[in-house]
Amino acid sequence: MTTNPYAGSPFSYVAEPAAAPYAIVELMPGAHNLCEYVRLAAGERVLLMMEHTVDPVVVQAIAAAAALRDADVRILSVPPFSAGGWDREAALPIETAAFHEADVVISGTWWGEVHTAPLFFDQIAARSVRFLSLHMTATAGALLTGARLPVPVFHTLVAVALRRLSGASSIRVTSARGTDLTFSGVTFEDAGPDGLRPGDWRPFPYGGVNFWPTGTEGVLVVEDSTVTGVPEEPLRVTLEGNLVRKIEGGAAAGQLRRYAPGGFYMRHALFGLNPKVRVAGGTQFEREKHAGAFYCGLDGLTDGVPVTTGPGFAHCDCQVDRPTVIVDGETFVERGRLLLLDEPEVREVAARFGPPEVILDDNPVMILPRRYTGIR
Template sequence: MTTNPYAGSPVGYAAEPAVGPYSIVELMPGVRNLCEYVRLSSGERVLLMMEHTVDPVVVQAIAAAAALRDTDVRILSVPPFSPGGWDRQASYAIETAAFHEADVVISGTWWGEVHTAPLFFDQIKSRSSRFLSLHMTATAGALLTGGRLPAEVFYALLERTLRQLSAAREIRVTSAKGTDLTFSGFAFDPDPGAMRPGDWRPFPYGGANFWPTDTEGVLVVEESTATGVPEEPLRITLEGNLVRKIEGGTAAAQLRRYAPGGFYMRHGLIGLNPKVRIAGGSQFEREKHAGAFYCGLDGLTDGEPVTTGPGFAHCDCQVDRPTVIVDGEVFIEHGRLLILDEPHIRDVAARFGPPDVILDDNPMMVLPRRYTGAPA
């Protein structure tokens, strides 16, 4: 059977299926977790910045939940963002002005803020807003699956992961398709939980994010934001944290055009959310699945890595079922996050329901409503 590699590479929310109006009922457990994660409080000014093509039911669900908490809700419908500075002349004056006046921003964009200077992380950190991003995840499917995981369970997984990985000397990522990367000299995002002014966080909550100073080896891309799913193996060779070679037919040519000045390894992420979809999910959704891995290449600026602003060629690369070895110890085995079986993690999950249900990493089995919220 011949498979079209582009079939699983939607270009934006317009390619996502819409849902019926009564679906709002089933979205509310995930939306409730979203509101608690961003710590919505009565009287706050809340901006929902949603691309024109986001499903109206998703927008209504978030707006209704925010209004129920007696916040001052505004919905701003905006044009789709372009990836990697593709449209650097686009005006974001309205979006920026609205963002500056909000206490909380809930952003439903396909490409996310990392691709545009006026809403880049340095700008977010300079403001008093709390910025929650649903990049590629302002969908009913994401709220129904990954959004239902209780935040306490995610943070137990994150704390356990950071305890081991932040003290490590080396992280090695391999895959059946040929990826073999070794990271060292890295720093992890501590993500302390409760959001503070100037914080940016993704939703559904997803993983452990890190920035390496050195990356060596070969990345075989299973999907990227610049190429979709490649027609043939796309091999990227890195030395000294810089991309030295890109091989793989059409996709390789597309990637070279995306950043003619070259790439460096900006960051990596280890997925920790067992309820996030693999099948049917966008790339930025799948990257958060427990046991998945992705890394972000970014364009060099005048031949140098510059991390204080956008590289205007950010390209996230997905590895769905890797093996991750931390200082010689297996942490993920063929896409299975081993700490899901640890007693402490199971004890935290048991506060909400049966651990075998809550921690099952088959996201086709949607978490029942009664296990998604208040402790059992």
């Protein structure tokens, strides 16, 4: 596998292994759940916007699942998107025109279209399109693992998590490698009870609960990031007042500073909820969704200040695989173990699809059997 010189992770879809043609049979449960999550209905105009390097078997599986629902499917193969700010002048006229005519967009990009102004969140909301994004996850591995978790189980995990987290005055995230962050003034995203609504953008496989802090204090020790990959030596980011004050750690620190010479702030963060998402072998945007994982997005300052209404053009997502999370003094995640997986309400919903101890087991090496994936 080709890797970038400073990381132990792939740098684009071209570095991902190809799936065998017959693998499409095993990808269909995940593709089915994708359509369930996006609430795809007969007759809707569906745009599959896939980078040239996405595995054709993955594209075929998603297109076939959508066509089976009698959707009007179009497939647009596009050049790879650049990281935020790396090609900020890109107008994307073809992609934008196609996106404007769709009811549902299913996007397979590595860096993510939300790094670009023409397809940013405000444009998605203005068009009332339902936008499902497979950031680094338009892969056979992602459809075979995290996408197999039944949709109602994920919705229940989100509902229970939001009841516990919304209104929290203090959230502390620590890790064995030295991360120690405290968030305050947090606002959690209203994910909706039944999947995507017009104007929504969501990642897939479904993974977690997202929040925006107004206060972040402490040190983030980056285990993986979209800018640096896996750092060669500890990469320490110090935050005060929600702003990045110091970046230390060899070559990776230099890369991160060059990415946003004007500085960073803490834009958002997420707790992973999906026990079937891969850890070993998964890209960062898979691992961030694993139950008990934590990631946060540092964004570039605009003229020295945070601007949340548009792209910062220097967004860097940072991963912590096995944190401990304390919410107002109570443990929410213990060394990477999401305690909500043991909640009776969650286990009751999981039992509708199979043994809860199988469906909610957070060992991602054990693939969920297709009869427990929600297909009927």
